[in-house]
Amino acid sequence: MAEGRYRSLSPLKWKEMKDGRLIYREELKYSDFTMDFPERFEVPDEGGFEVKGEGDFEAAPLLSKIHDDWVAQQLQRLSDDKVELLSLAGWKHGYFIDVKSGKSAALKVSLVDWLPFRLVFRVGKGASLRATVVAPSGMQREKDLKLVASRLDVMCEPGSDLDLAYKVGSSSVEFIGFSADLRASSSLKLHALHVARSYGRHFGEVVVGEGASLSANVAEIIPKSSFGDSMFNVRHASQSGSKVEMRAVVLGKGVIRGLTSVPKGAIGSNANLQERVIMIGKEAKAITSPSLDIHEKEVQARHGSWSGRIGDRELFYLESRGLSEKEAVSLLIRGFLSPFERVVPLEEILEGISIGRELRARAADKARFPNSIKT
Amino acid sequence: MEGITELKQLNEQVVMYLSREKGEPDWMLKKRLYSLSVFESKPIPTWGVDLSELKLDELAYYVKPDVEKVSSLSDLPADLKKTFEALGIPEAERNFLGGNGIMYQSEVIYERMKGGLANQGVIFMSMDEAVKKYPDIVQKYFMTRCVPPTYHKFAALNGAIWSGGTFLYVPKGVKVSMPIQVYYLVDHPSMGQFEHTIIVAEDDASVEYIEGCSAPMYVKGGLHAGVVEIFVGRNARVRATTIQNWNKNMYNLGTKRAIVEEGGKIEWVEASLGSKVTMLYPASVLAGRGARAEHFYVSMAGDGQVLEAGAKVAHAASDTSAYVLSRSISKGSGRSVYRGEVKVNSGAMGSRSSVKCDSLLISDESSTATFPTEEVYESDADVSHEATAGRIAEEQLFYLMSRGFSEEEARGLIVRGFMEPVTKKIPLEYAVEFNKIVETEVKNGVA
Numbered sequence: 145m146a147e148g149r150y151r152s153l154s155p156l157k158w159k160e161m162k163d164g165r166l167i168y169r170e171e172l173k174y175s176d177f178t179m180d181f182p183e184r185f186e187v188p189d190e191g192g193f194e195v196k197g198e199g200d201f202e203a204a205p206l207l208s209k210i211h212d213d214w215v216a217q218q219l220q221r222l223s224d225d226k227v228e229l230l231s232l233a234g235w236k237h238g239y240f241i242d243v244k245s246g247k248s249a250a251l252k253v254s255l256v257d258w259l260p261f262r263l264v265f266r267v268g269k270g271a272s273l274r275a276t277v278v279a280p281s282g283m284q285r286e287k288d289l290k291l292v293a294s295r296l297d298v299m300c301e302p303g304s305d306l307d308l309a310y311k312v313g314s315s316s317v318e319f320i321g322f323s324a325d326l327r328a329s330s331s332l333k334l335h336a337l338h339v340a341r342s343y344g345r346h347f348g349e350v351v352v353g354e355g356a357s358l359s360a361n362v363a364e365i366i367p368k369s370s371f372g373d374s375m376f377n378v379r380h381a382s383q384s385g386s387k388v389e390m391r392a393v394v395l396g397k398g399v400i401r402g403l404t405s406v407p408k409g410a411i412g413s414n415a416n417l418q419e420r421v422i423m424i425g426k427e428a429k430a431i432t433s434p435s436l437d438i439h440e441k442e443v444q445a446r447h448g449s450w451s452g453r454i455g456d457r458e459l460f461y462l463e464s465r466g467l468s469e470k471e472a473v474s475l476l477i478r479g480f481l482s483p484f485e486r487v488v489p490l491e492e493i494l495e496g497i498s499i500g501r502e503l504r505a506r507a508a509d510k511a512r513f514p515n516s517i518k519t
Numbered sequence: 520m521e522g523i524t525e526l527k528q529l530n531e532q533v534v535m536y537l538s539r540e541k542g543e544p545d546w547m548l549k550k551r552l553y554s555l556s557v558f559e560s561k562p563i564p565t566w567g568v569d570l571s572e573l574k575l576d577e578l579a580y581y582v583k584p585d586v587e588k589v590s591s592l593s594d595l596p597a598d599l600k601k602t603f604e605a606l607g608i609p610e611a612e613r614n615f616l617g618g619n620g621i622m623y624q625s626e627v628i629y630e631r632m633k634g635g636l637a638n639q640g641v642i643f644m645s646m647d648e649a650v651k652k653y654p655d656i657v658q659k660y661f662m663t664r665c666v667p668p669t670y671h672k673f674a675a676l677n678g679a680i681w682s683g684g685t686f687l688y689v690p691k692g693v694k695v696s697m698p699i700q701v702y703y704l705v706d707h708p709s710m711g712q713f714e715h716t717i718i719v720a721e722d723d724a725s726v727e728y729i730e731g732c733s734a735p736m737y738v739k740g741g742l743h744a745g746v747v748e749i750f751v752g753r754n755a756r757v758r759a760t761t762i763q764n765w766n767k768n769m770y771n772l773g774t775k776r777a778i779v780e781e782g783g784k785i786e787w788v789e790a791s792l793g794s795k796v797t798m799l800y801p802a803s804v805l806a807g808r809g810a811r812a813e814h815f816y817v818s819m820a821g822d823g824q825v826l827e828a829g830a831k832v833a834h835a836a837s838d839t840s841a842y843v844l845s846r847s848i849s850k851g852s853g854r855s856v857y858r859g860e861v862k863v864n865s866g867a868m869g870s871r872s873s874v875k876c877d878s879l880l881i882s883d884e885s886s887t888a889t890f891p892t893e894e895v896y897e898s899d900a901d902v903s904h905e906a907t908a909g910r911i912a913e914e915q916l917f918y919l920m921s922r923g924f925s926e927e928e929a930r931g932l933i934v935r936g937f938m939e940p941v942t943k944k945i946p947l948e949y950a951v952e953f954n955k956i957v958e959t960e961v962k963n964g965v966a
Contacts, residue, residue, distance in 0.1 A: 423898035429865075430895045437888040438908045441880040445908040451893060452901035 197251025206238030238262035245269040267304040277310035295321035300330035311487040313339030326356035334360040340372030348376040352384040370396040380413040421451035526581035554668035554678025561672040584624040617697030625682040642688035649686035665748040673744040684714035689724040698727040709739035725756040740768030749777035758786040765793035781807030791818035802831035805839035816845040817941035820853030829859030834870040845876035849885035868899040
């Protein structure tokens with residue numbers, strides 16, 4: 145188990161209470177976001193979750209488990225100063241899902257009401273779990289909730305196997321935290337989709353233990369006039385493997401950052417970090433930063449990033465086969481996001497980011513700059 | 520320059536004194552004083568390599584060389600002549616250089632250009648002379664829009680106390696076929712070398728400029744904070760090559776930046792072997808349509824060295840393109856870092872940028888990191904980044920050893936092959952030397 149805190153790329157800064165309100169400031173140079181938010185959240189004690197599934201698992205409100213030493217210990221350990229707000233938010237409104245050693249289960253957690261939540265998964269030794277967490281769209285509480293801060297924490301005991309998919313995103317200002325602790329020889333397959341509707345930040349942190357493996361698909365949808373920041377940190381132990389693919393469809397402003405660290409002693413680890421950003425429309429701005437920090441010789445590490453618009457060649461191919469430009473773009477984006485089909489119907493997303501309007505703007509652009517076509 | 524031999528402090532009086540001794544025009548003194556105020560107002564950067572051991576107040580800011588300026592290499596004192604002969608400079612001057620210069624301590628002590636070039640209007644002289652002889656041209660380019668004093672702390676330091684460096688001006692349409700080389704030599708403990716170089720290639724011109732840097736080992740480390748400003752005119756082409764082999768306790772905090780106009784091309788070739796700490800991020804501003812930048816970087820960080828480098832490319836016009844290739848090796852307890860930034864401005868439609876950086880770790884103690892940032896503010900762009908890190912693959916070693924190479928030879932061969940895409944850009948004379956150094960270092964590193 146790798147020791148110590150993650151090296152965080154950009155810690156958030158908190159300001160003191162001022163006139164009875166907390167002022168939150170963005171330390172990141174990429175945006176000048178500042179907002180006020182209420183000092184306390186009114187969060188109902190119970191409800192909001194619907195857990196359905198098969199197999200051998202235990203699901204209980206987090207509050208009922210809070211006196212369980214193990215749960216308390218994990219919660220304590222997993223709260224990071226960086227996501228202080230996240231731990232503050234979901235205490236009351238949480239669920240604990242436990243799969244005991246050697247058992248297996250498949251389940252779906254639906255958020256009946258869009259609230260800040262906290263979900264903790266524990267997958268016991270040699271157990272396996274397939275879980276999907278979905279916040280149905282159209283369920284918004286932005287009227288009385290200015291800010292939503294939620295988190296999912298995962299603990300995989302040695303030899304366990306977890307396949308987790310989640311989709312989050314509301315119209316509020318939103319912080320989503322994800323953390324996973326993969327013990328020896330466990331494996332995590334993650335699909336995380338975040339739709340930033342106004343301002344959203346999505347943090348992921350994974351410690352990949354000895355011989356453990358991580359395969360993560362993290363996607364960010366950033367509609368027009370929204371800001372989304374997605375960050376994913378991975379820390380390796382020896383003989384561990386990670387493959388992180390961060391994708392984003394950006395119509396507004398997006399920041400996609402990944403950091404893979406291989407500390408001293410993480411011999412034989414294999415890391416791959418990829419970032420892919422599709423930019424659509426005139427307003428689109430994207431910053432990508434895939435970073436590697438390697439302190440061990442016996443490793444194979446690579447990273448890559450690409451950002452830009454949908455390729456002319458691909459569009460031409462589809463259009464020459466009779467698709468309209470809108471259909472062609474939709475099809476390409478659908479392919480780009482296909483790993484997430486399991487958590488959310490893609491039509492919903494495509495509708496949400498209204499590509500049609502952007503395409504018309506693009507056509508107008510082309511008319512204005514006829515010689516921008518490359519030869 | 521009769522009076523001073525060494526300046527140990529840095530304040531307004533010293534700057535005014537230096538400027539007066541050099542007989543500079545008023546505008547230059549003003550620029551120096553302004554730069555000094557900027558230098559004093561900016562903190563030491565903390566975001567990158569740890570610079571806390573850099574003792575700015577122990578530096579000699581100006582050291583007058585103990586040799587007079589000479590007009591022929593054979594007039595140099597015997598010990599210097601020997602050094603340069605060992606470096607192969609007289610031979611290179613005869614055979615493949617269009618111009619040759621030597622900067623020793625804080626002054627240029629020798630410069631010479633093949634006759635034909637002067638007739639075509641090419642200017643190649645030390646910056647100190649150029650300030651006096653061509654004040655109008657120099658004033659137009661000196662720390663104005665390329666590297667202003669406010670660029671960062673060490674650029675401002677250079678602006679305040681600069682001495683030496685090269686002024687190279689290539690008029691419109693002139694193509695200089697043989698490279699122009701300047702050699703920088705520091706031979707004084709705890710000294711700062713602050714040369715200032717400006718290269719101007721007017722429209723349709725082309726030139727290749729080579730810098731070689733070296734310094735013998737002293738107990739106290741020095742600082743090299745040179746500035747290179749390059750102006751590439753329309754459809755012009757400039758290649759700037761630096762082979763850096765400073766001593767292993769030198770801080771190398773140089774600044775390099777080029778502005779490239781329509782259809783122009785800048786090529787940066789950097790080979791980094793020496794210095795204790797290097798923080799060098801050559802920057803290309805692609806200001807005109809269709810401008811192109813190519814950055815090639817190769818480095819080897821040995822025991823105790825932290826070599827941090829990267830390319831900064833700003834796409835400020837449409838249809839601009841950039842290619843960055845970095846290959847680094849870390850051995851012993853060395854650390855090599857790539858920290859780069861690609862920015863595509865809004866409106867720079869059809870811009871393309873591709874960054875590749877690979878690092879090789881040779882010893883158990885070495886480390887590497889890659890921190891690329893891509894800021895894309897235009898959706899009609901194509902920006903990509905790719906990097907790998909790891910050790911020499913066992914199967915490659917096995918393959919070569921099964922064909923009769925010893926392990927040492929095989930490692931040397933693989934490392935050479937790893938660096939080849941960059942080393943082939945380096946002038947041949949240097950490349951041979953460079954490969955030799957790398958090979959010995961790799962052998963030592965493995966042993």
